[in-house]
């Protein structure tokens with residue numbers, strides 16, 4: 110482990126807590142990450158010093174809040190290497206960002222067009238497209254997954270056609286931790302004339318994203334999985350696409366002029382930001398990005414890959430355990446497994462682990478189709494962050510042994 114990460118846990122006050130009489134081992138980072146003290150302090154500082162509404166104020170505090178929010182937008186722009194800061198739209202989260210696109214793009218699709226998603230998607234990258242498909246009479250096609258949890262790319266090639274309008278795929282699966290070949294997907298989809306949305310909710314905390322290098326049309330993520338506050342999300346979209354899309358919600362901030370006859374819309378990004386945003390959260394996302402940058406993605410990926418490998422090795426030494434996507438080409442950040450015992454649910458395992466202070470997620474992880482693919486109702490998922498250490502994994506392994514004993 111690099112020197113940089115030696116004391117990283119100390120930046121996270123919540124990790125010093127005892128849960129059920131045991132030091133917390135937090136392995137539910139794919140659901141949400143904990144927040145460093147810099148983010149917590151920045152949120153407090155905002156409310157203590159400059160809290161006021163953005164954009165419409167002539168007074169000093171309103172202007173300060175506006176400047177800080179726009180600076181945060183710029184920091185997201187640099188973070189993703191977007192061309193323009195107004196290609197960054199503040200939303201409530203990944204779900205909100207995908208809904209925005211699935212609504213806004215309505216005027217760019219026609220009856221009979223096709224949307225391609227995958228068997229690995231989170232419900233939030235399925236349901237908004239089903240709504241759109243229903244409204245506009247489109248068809249949804251699904252890239253299947255092989256037994257290892259990898260997308261079957263030959264099938265993707267077969268599904269792609271000049272009818273394909275949208276391809277929407279997650280970068281990293283939240284249920285299995287599988288990393289999808291998005292570069293290849295984007296290139297092929299563009300060749301077929303389709304737009305591509307990448308759901309990066311599980312990717313941004315683990316690896317550097319460069320939207321220009323990817324040439325992706327939309328990239329979305331949630332701040333709360335990136336050491337930032339909840340209720341904040343990002344939609345990156347290419348300028349020309351965002352320009353031609355219709356607004357998602359109507360209200361204040363998103364207009365140029367309102368009359369009862371006709372309303373004209375504000376320019377980007379405000380066209381898509383109706384109403385008072387999560388000002389504090391949007392501002393503080395910048396501090397979360399600074400936290401990541403101070404460590405650096407190289408250090409983060411190297412550490413997290415080591416932890417994942419360690420966890421996989423240790424877990425696979427346990428008898429009667431099923432690890433999903435164990436042979437997938439490339440995984441990151443999460444590990445899904447089940448105990449191979451009759452009548453034992455993933456929630457039973459999660460419950461016993463919790464009593465030992467170990468927080469994991471159980472169930473279908475908002476991804477029922479991939480659970481169905483493997484013929485299961487759910488899994489136990491341990492997911493990692495930059496502060497996850499080998500000691501945490503050792504405690505998980507100990508916990509799993511104990512759980513097995515208790516349930517046998």
Ligand SMILES: *Cc1c(COP(=O)(O)O)cnc(C)c1O
Pocket residue numbers: 139140201202203204205231233234279281282283308309310311331
């Ligand atoms: C968490 C997650 C979402 C949904 O994010 P919200 O913050 O709940 O809107 C979507 N896709 C993936 C892959 C996720 O992990």
